[in-house]
Amino acid sequence: MTSTEMKELLLNWNIDGMPVWISNNSWDISDEYILKIYEKREELKRSIVLLEALKDIGMPVAEIVPVIEGDKYLEREHVYYLMTRKLPGSSMVNLSEEPEQIYSRMGKVIGKLHVALQELEGNIDFWDNSLFSEMKGWILETLSKNDWKYIGKEDYQETVNNLEAVYEELPKQLIHRDVHFGNFLFEQFEFTGYIDFDLSQKNIRIFDIAYFLLGLLCDEKNIETDREKWFDLVVWVINGYEESIPLKAVEKAHLSTVMECIEILFTAYFLSAQEDRLAKNSAQLFYFVKENAKIIREKALDSDMM
Numbered sequence: 001m002t003s004t005e006m007k008e009l010l011l012n013w014n015i016d017g018m019p020v021w022i023s024n025n026s027w028d029i030s031d032e033y034i035l036k037i038y039e040k041r042e043e044l045k046r047s048i049v050l051l052e053a054l055k056d057i058g059m060p061v062a063e064i065v066p067v068i069e070g071d072k073y074l075e076r077e078h079v080y081y082l083m084t085r086k087l088p089g090s091s092m093v094n095l096s097e098e099p100e101q102i103y104s105r106m107g108k109v110i111g112k113l114h115v116a117l118q119e120l121e122g123n124i125d126f127w128d129n130s131l132f133s134e135m136k137g138w139i140l141e142t143l144s145k146n147d148w149k150y151i152g153k154e155d156y157q158e159t160v161n162n163l164e165a166v167y168e169e170l171p172k173q174l175i176h177r178d179v180h181f182g183n184f185l186f187e188q189f190e191f192t193g194y195i196d197f198d199l200s201q202k203n204i205r206i207f208d209i210a211y212f213l214l215g216l217l218c219d220e221k222n223i224e225t226d227r228e229k230w231f232d233l234v235v236w237v238i239n240g241y242e243e244s245i246p247l248k249a250v251e252k253a254h255l256s257t258v259m260e261c262i263e264i265l266f267t268a269y270f271l272s273a274q275e276d277r278l279a280k281n282s283a284q285l286f287y288f289v290k291e292n293a294k295i296i297r298e299k300a301l302d303s304d305m306m
Helices: 003-013 041-056 099-123 131-145 153-169 207-217 227-241 249-253 255-272 276-291 293-305
Strands: 019-023 026-029 033-038 074-076 079-085 172-175 184-187 190-194 201-204
Touching (some): 003 019, 003 033, 003 079, 033 041, 041 079, 099 172, 099 227, 131 153, 153 255, 153 276, 207 227, 207 276, 227 293, 249 293, 255 293, 276 293
Antiparallel strands (some): 026 033, 033 079, 172 201
C-alpha cells in the first residue's frame, strides 16, 4: 500500500496524519496512532477482545480508535484495519542497566500479564490449544513428510515422551504466545505497555517464559547474549516472574522440555514454509537445549533459593 492510499484510508478515522511503514502489517501514524492490517478476521477479533478486556482491568494496553461510523475496525475487500492509540515507550531495552535488572523486570511484567489473563479467562472465549496435540499432530506429520530432516525421529520421540509424562501436571492458562522484547514497551527503565495479542491462546503457562528465553538465543534486537551467560538469564527471568505469580516445581523441572517442543515446532513450521535455513537454525537450538537440559533444569530449580 502506498502512502497516498494509506492517507486516503485514514479519512475513515478522520485522521490527517503522516503514515510511516513499520512492518508488513503495521503503520505508525504521526507518532500518535498505530494502524494494523489483518487478513484473518479471527486474529483481529482475538486482539480486540483481549485489548478491551485488559483495558477494563487497568492493564497498560493500547486503546482502540473506532472509525467515524463507530465500528471498532474497518473492513475493505476482506482486509481488516484496526487503529489504536500509540503507547508511550519503545521496544528498545536500555542496555546501560545491569542485565539482572533487565531480565528480572521482564520476568515480572510477564508474570503480571499472566495474573491479568488468569482473571479474564472465565469471562472471554478463547482458543484452547494443546502443545502436546500439536506435537503428535501436524508437527509429527511435517517432520515425517520431510524424512526427519534436521531433527532425528528418536530425538523427537524422546522429547514428546518427556512432555507426555508431565503434560497433565503443567498448569494451563491464557498466554500471550509471542513474548519478546518487541512486544513489550519500555521508557527509560520503566515498563509502559503490552502489544500484539494476535497469537494469544490457552496453552501451557510456562510456554511464554520458554519462548522468551529461546528468543534471546536467536540474537534478539539489541540483546547480545553469549550462551554461557544465557543460563543466568533463566534464573533472573524466573525470579522476576515469581514476584507476581509462583511457578510449580514441575514447570521449572520441565522448562527445557517445553523449550525443546517449541524449537521442534518451529523446525516443522519452517520446513512446511520451505524456509530451509530457518528450519536448520531452529533444529540447532533444539539440540542446544537438549544437550544442556540438565543445566537449564538446575538453574530453573535454583531460582527457588535465590
